[in-house]
Amino acid sequence: MILTRRKAMLSLATAASAVALTPRPDLFAAAIRTSGLDGALERHDEMINPYQRRFGRAQPVVAVLADNSGTELSDFVVPFGILSRSKSAKVIAVSLLPGTVPMRPALRLEMQQTTAQFDAGYREGADYVIVPAMMNETDPSLLAWIKAQAAKGSTIVSICNGAIVVANTGLMNGHRATAHWGTESLRLANYPDVRWEKNIRYVADGKIVSSSGISASIMISLALVEAIAGHERAAAVAREVGVAQWSSRHNSDSFQWRSGEKAKAGSMRDNHDAGELIGIPVAPGIDEVALALTAEAYTHSHRAHAVAMAEKTEPVLTLHGLLVIPENIVGRDPRPDRVLPSLNAGPSVLVLDKTLAEIEATYGREAAYSAARVMEYRYFSENKL
Structure with missing residues (x-):
């Protein structure tokens, strides 16, 4: 986060x-x-709209976006890795600028393409843009690129507090959305036009899709595989990575500070x-x-x-x-x-x-x-x- x-x-x-x-x-x-494969896969409550082929593409194109000033590690890597493993999409790691991206809270990665290179190779845009939590939530170039992709028909998928980045584009206004439990009050105060939900792993509202905190990247990635390639393929990938189900059911309130606890600011x-x-x-x-x-x-x-x-x-x-x-x-x-x-x-x-x-x-x-x-x-x- x-x-x-x-x-x-x-x-x-x-x-x-x-x-x-x-x-x-x-x-x-x-x-x-509990997290092992000890039972039948459950159907989840939220359903991401099934992928509709565009531009004669054999597979959808997924851009996983990084901010060069800092990007949340698992928010970025988990969707990239799970979607790549599924072999159901062309998954590309992109950043605004070339060079190393510091991931938070640890590691340093180098992306596969810049946004300019991606635009040159995929002029019709991505089918899905995945937006992790980022250090700079208001970078004008970053927000403009996300909006441009949405205008080309991309489904925008925020992970954790990547929802704040997407909310800053205005694309979430009027839509249902969710994010990390720790930003609940901030989001309600600063983005009143977004229909924020809690106690849910991920929300699918048309072309605006969002997830709760960091580990929800696992569930929403499998939900995306299901939307692209069907339930059986998603179930197979889930078995490979060690997940029994990818339900949207979740209790974010359980993470809030309880009576007698002292929250340490961070x-x-x-x-x-x-x-x-x-x-x-x-x-x-x-x-x-x-x-x-x-x-x-x-x-x-x-x-x-x-x-x-x-x-x-x-x-x-x-x-x-x-x-x-x-x-x-x-x-x-x-x-x-x-x-x-x-x-x-x-x-x-x-x-x-x-x-x-x-x-x-x-x-x-x-x-x-x-x-x-x-x-x-x-x-x-x-x-x-």
Whole structure:
């Protein structure tokens, strides 16, 4: 999740309860079991309109947009990775400018095309534009590009607080929409013409589609696969990544601060470099979804900061074509406090459950709960401390 300044800094709870917490490893085991494939896939409540072929394209074109000043990591990578895995669309990572994009709260990536290059290659526009949470929510060039794509018939899909970016274009006015639980009051105050909803994973209102907080990127990505390629293909991809269902049903209120808790103010401008340095080895073909969820969880624990670790300085190509910029080079830089094992084994989404369990075992339940809360990860909201 990325939170930004408008006229003043928006405060958001990104840390766990200040009350004493008792470790509950049983909840992590339950989370892993719950998120596994232990039952039939459920039909979700919201349905994204089925894809209608345009311009004689064999597949829809999906532009996943990044802001060069900072873009939320999982908001961006999860849709890119899941849609690419589905092989049902041409998925392209784009940014306004060339060069490295700092992802928040961790890692650095290089996109595949600039928006100018994309426009030259796809003059009719994208079929879908995915808008993650971004550092600069009011960049005129960014907003103009999104509006231009919408004018060409693109479906605009916001992830988490990417909804604020889209709301700033005016495209959401009169539409139903949702976003991260932590910006609820800000959105209601600043965008009264948007029909904001809560307690829902994602909202599909014609060509305006939006999701709640960070982990909702998983569910909305599968819903997009279903809209493009049908339920069976979406179910197959869900099995591959370790997800049992992609329902829009959700309880965002459960993440709000409860009586007796003290919210610690935070934002994307927090110092995420605090705590232990966690090295995540990156090698060609690494699963970008597993990488993003792992780095995000560790860094949002506020007890560690994740960096990409490699043998060489050259960018590393992920499973589906993103470039990861190594930040810690073996033999050149000080060795991180901890180095994680390879992330390539097992379904990519289940890595998040495993990572949260590791965070709890290493840093305590409060640290794991902090990460899960910021990521709006439901299994921890449903198992109150």
